[in-house]
Amino acid sequence: MxxxxxxxxxxxxxxxxxxxxxxxxxxxxxxxxxxxxxxxxxxxxxxxxxxxxxxxxxxxxxxxxxxxxxxxxxxxxxxxxxxxxxxxxxxxxxxxxxxxxxxVRVDVRELETWASRILDPRVRGGDIAMPGKALRGELLPGWHEEWVLLERERLRQLRMHALEALAGELIVAGRFGEAVEAAYAAVHEEPLRESAHRVVVRAHLAEGNVAEARHAYESFRQVLADTLGVAPTPSMTGLLTELRPRVGDVGSMPTFGLLRKAPEAAQRSS
CATH class of the missing domain: 1.10.10.10 (Winged helix-like DNA-binding domain superfamily/Winged helix DNA-binding domain)
Structure with missing residues (x-):
């Protein structure tokens, strides 16, 4: 003072x-x-x-x-x-x-209350929303005491799980823009977290944005390969399995495949 x-x-x-x-x-x-x-x-x-x-x-x-x-x-x-x-x-x-x-109000307790509400299976639809910007920060950055480090990781995990759950519920509610925002907020918390990237892909697919879903998948696949030298799990690749064209079945080819082939066809016809 x-x-x-x-x-x-x-x-x-x-x-x-x-x-x-x-x-x-x-x-x-x-x-x-x-x-x-x-x-x-x-x-x-x-x-x-x-x-x-x-x-x-x-x-x-x-x-x-x-x-x-x-x-x-x-x-x-x-x-x-x-x-x-x-x-x-x-x-x-x-x-x-x-x-x-x-x-006495504490922002961490407000974050815990928000996460508890999001993770409560009885709360659905219009009763859920993204946390305010003030609740998205890192716990006591620059503090290195053991009790701070443990709490920092606990809160980070709690917020990531809540954001992923929130995105999933927003997809079900048809609030796709908010779902994508929540999903990418989870990705921001941990860029290598596959479950966060999966919900990004799910949100794009639910809205019918196949090209964006594929782009999100490919971006994550590349980062994972470059950083850890591993591939996405079957849970991730399975999201896009139904989008792959079957050999000899042009009707099953997704839109992005047709768009890529259109310029080639135009060149051959000229």
Whole structure:
């Protein structure tokens, strides 16, 4: 907190941002984060945001793993005291557990709520949509603590599975543009993830865009060969099997095959 700033009680809104970087926003003006927040306080708030209500020992051990236990607990007490000066009442103590006060908004928890809704088989059709841009960022980029790395990968996997499931449901609902957007968002998370590319191909085929489906397949096949030296699985190649022309059956040839042969036929006739 900068010199001259007054602490803000949590009777007003509070929001913790962990995706695309740490920020703590207090008071009615939640657009502007608290400035010059010490790293120890950032780590404490981030850990409580991700761990919900951990035991004091777990917090001290995770945040200060390389010092003796009594020093770690001393550092935790100091960080809690400094956080209370900035945001009185933000952390509640229940026995030996530490929790963020109810009502503190955390973007990671909002992402988890969105993913849980998408993955719920009871939710369908018009009740589903892409997450907001604020929920698409990486967890605490540049932080390398073990507890951050584990949570970062967990959230990445959760978001990818939810995006793929969302794309599938949007295909069923006939919302093909949104389905393609969700599918490519999953591809962006992991460019070598075949299940994400499969849903891209499925979305194009469902909309009747055979050429785009084939292009998406060929692009993935080439990247996979160049990067890993492997071919797509039968689950992927099977999506395009029915599009391959049968020998001697011109009527079965897909549109993109006819378009490629048209210029050759025109040259022969001239």
């Amino acid at each position: 900068s010199e001259g700033e007054c602490p803000v009680t949590l009777a007003s809104p509070a929001r913790v941002t962990l995706l695309d970087g740490f920020a703590l926003r207090l008071g009615d003006d939640t657009q502007h984060p608290v400035r010059d927040l010490p790293r120890a306080i950032q780590r404490l708030v981030a850990h409580l945001s991700l761990s919900r209500c951990p035991h004091r020992n777990a917090v001290a051990g995770a945040l200060w793993p390389d010092v003796p236990e009594d020093h770690a607990h001393g550092s935790l007490r100091s960080a809690l005291w400094r956080l209370r000066r900035v945001a009185p009442g933000m952390v509640e103590v229940s026995g030996d557990s530490l929790c963020l006060r109810a009502g």
